[in-house]
Amino acid sequence: GESVGLHLPTLSVQEGDNSIINCAYSNSASDYFIWYKQESGKGPQFIIDIRSNMDKRQGQRVTVLLNKTVKHLSLQIAATQPGDSAVYFCAENGDSSYKLIFGSGTRLLVRP
Amino acid sequence: DGGITQSPKYLFRKEGQNVTLSCEQNLNHDAMYWYRQDPGQGLRLIYYSQIVNDFQKGDIAEGYSVSREKKESFPLTVTSAQKNPTAFYLCASSSRERGETQYFGPGTRLLVL
Numbered sequence: 001g002e003s004v005g006l007h008l009p010t011l012s013v014q015e016g017d018n019s020i021i022n023c024a025y026s027n028s029a030s031d032y033f034i035w036y037k038q039e040s041g042k043g044p045q046f047i048i049d050i051r052s053n054m055d056k057r058q059g060q061r062v063t064v065l066l067n068k069t070v071k072h073l074s075l076q077i078a079a080t081q082p083g084d085s086a087v088y089f090c091a092e093n094g095d096s097s098y099k100l101i102f103g104s105g106t107r108l109l110v111r112p
Numbered sequence: 113d114g115g116i117t118q119s120p121k122y123l124f125r126k127e128g129q130n131v132t133l134s135c136e137q138n139l140n141h142d143a144m145y146w147y148r149q150d151p152g153q154g155l156r157l158i159y160y161s162q163i164v165n166d167f168q169k170g171d172i173a174e175g176y177s178v179s180r181e182k183k184e185s186f187p188l189t190v191t192s193a194q195k196n197p198t199a200f201y202l203c204a205s206s207s208r209e210r211g212e213t214q215y216f217g218p219g220t221r222l223l224v225l
Binding site: 008031032034036041042043044045046049051089091093096098099100102103104105 | 116118143145152153154155157160162200202206207208209210211212213214215216217218219221
C-alpha cells in the first residue's frame with residue numbers, strides 16, 4: 001500500500017505484482033506528459049510519454065493513463081521486478097513552449 | 113544518459129570558493145536546463161537556456177550563474193553567495209518545440225568541505 005515517508009510518498013509492492021503510481025497534475029493547459037524513473041545517484045530516465053489527444057499509451061510492461069477531466073495521470077507497471085525499485089516522477093508541459101513542471105515523485109519499493 | 117555528459121561526478125567545495133559544473137550534449141538540442149535536487153526531494157529549476165547566448169533564471173537562481181557560448185555546452189557556476197550548495201545537480205536538454213522530452217545527464221553531487 002501507500003504511505004507518506006519523510007519526504008517522498010512510498011509504494012511498496014511484492015515482486016511479480018502490478019504497480020500503479022499516481023500523479024495529479026496542475027495546469028489545464030498541459031498537453032504533454034512524461035514519466036521518468038530515477039535510480040539512486042543517477043539522472044532521471046525517460047520511461048513513457050503521452051499527449052492530451054490520447055487517454056492511454058502502452059510500452060514494454062508500462063502503461064500510462066491520462067484523465068483530463070480530473071487532471072490525473074497514472075503509471076502502471078506490470079509484473080514488477082526488483083530493478084523497478086526507484087523514484088518515479090511525472091512531468092507536464094504547462095503553458096510553456098518547452099519547459100516542464102515536475103511532480104514531487106513517488107518511491108517504489110519492490111519486496112522479494 | 114541520452115548523449116548528455118556531466119562532470120565531475122563528485123565535486124567538493126571549500127567555503128568561499130566558486131566551482132563550475134560541466135554539461136555537454138551531442139543531441140543537437142537548442143534548449144538546456146540546470147536543476148537542483150536535494151535528498152528525497154523533487155527537481156527545482158535553477159537556470160535554462162533556449163538558444164546560444166541567451167539564458168533565463170529559473171525558480172532558484174540566486175547564488176548561481178551560467179553561460180551559453182556554444183550550443184553543446186551549458187556550464188553552471190555555484191558561487192560563494194550560494195550558502196547551502198550541497199545537493200545533486202542535474203543538467204537536461206530538449207528541443208524548443210512544445211511537447212518534447214527533456215533528457216537528463218548522470219548528475220554531479222556537490223559537497224561542501
